[in-house]
Amino acid sequence: MPFTRIAVRAGKPATYRKALMQGVHLALMGVFKAPEDDQFMIVTEHDADNFVFGRHYLGIERSDDLVMIQIAVSNTRGQDQKKALFAQIAENLARDPGVRREDVFVNLVDVARENWSFGNGIAQYAT
Known part of the structure; x- marks a missing residue:
């Protein structure tokens, strides 16, 4: 059920973008136990004028290679599991690409389970 948006600076090759999606999805499968075929992702590229971020916020030195990832998930995970996901994504993306x-x-954006429709105009998770 995750829906993932990944934003990067324009100019990255397709193999790089694919590795980002793969790394995030592997983390979601491993930590959140998302099924292998539960993959809904969008990668967008932005020029410098449309890709703004705090280069030093919280003492973290960010570069133009910043990758911004937003994942909408059902609100069923605790803080420890979320922290584990963050760490696994960072590890996966450090390795490849x-x-x-x-x-x-x-x-992470936590949403109620009834707020999902995976097709056919049906709220599949609503009870």
Whole structure:
């Protein structure tokens, strides 16, 4: 059920973008136990004028290679599991495609289960 948006600076090759999606999805499968075929992701590229971020916020030195990841998930996970997901995503992306851990920004959006429709106009998780 995760829905993932990944934003990067324009100019990254397709293999780089694919590795980002793969790294995030592997973390979601491993930590949140998302099924393998439960993959809904969008990667967007932005020029410098449309990709704004705090280069030093919280003492973290970010570069132009920052990757911003927002994941909407059902609100069924605790703080420890969320922390584990953040760490696993950073580890996966550091390994492939080689993103510095400082350049991995993740935001989880918890939503109620009844707020999902996976097709056919049906709220599949609503009870």
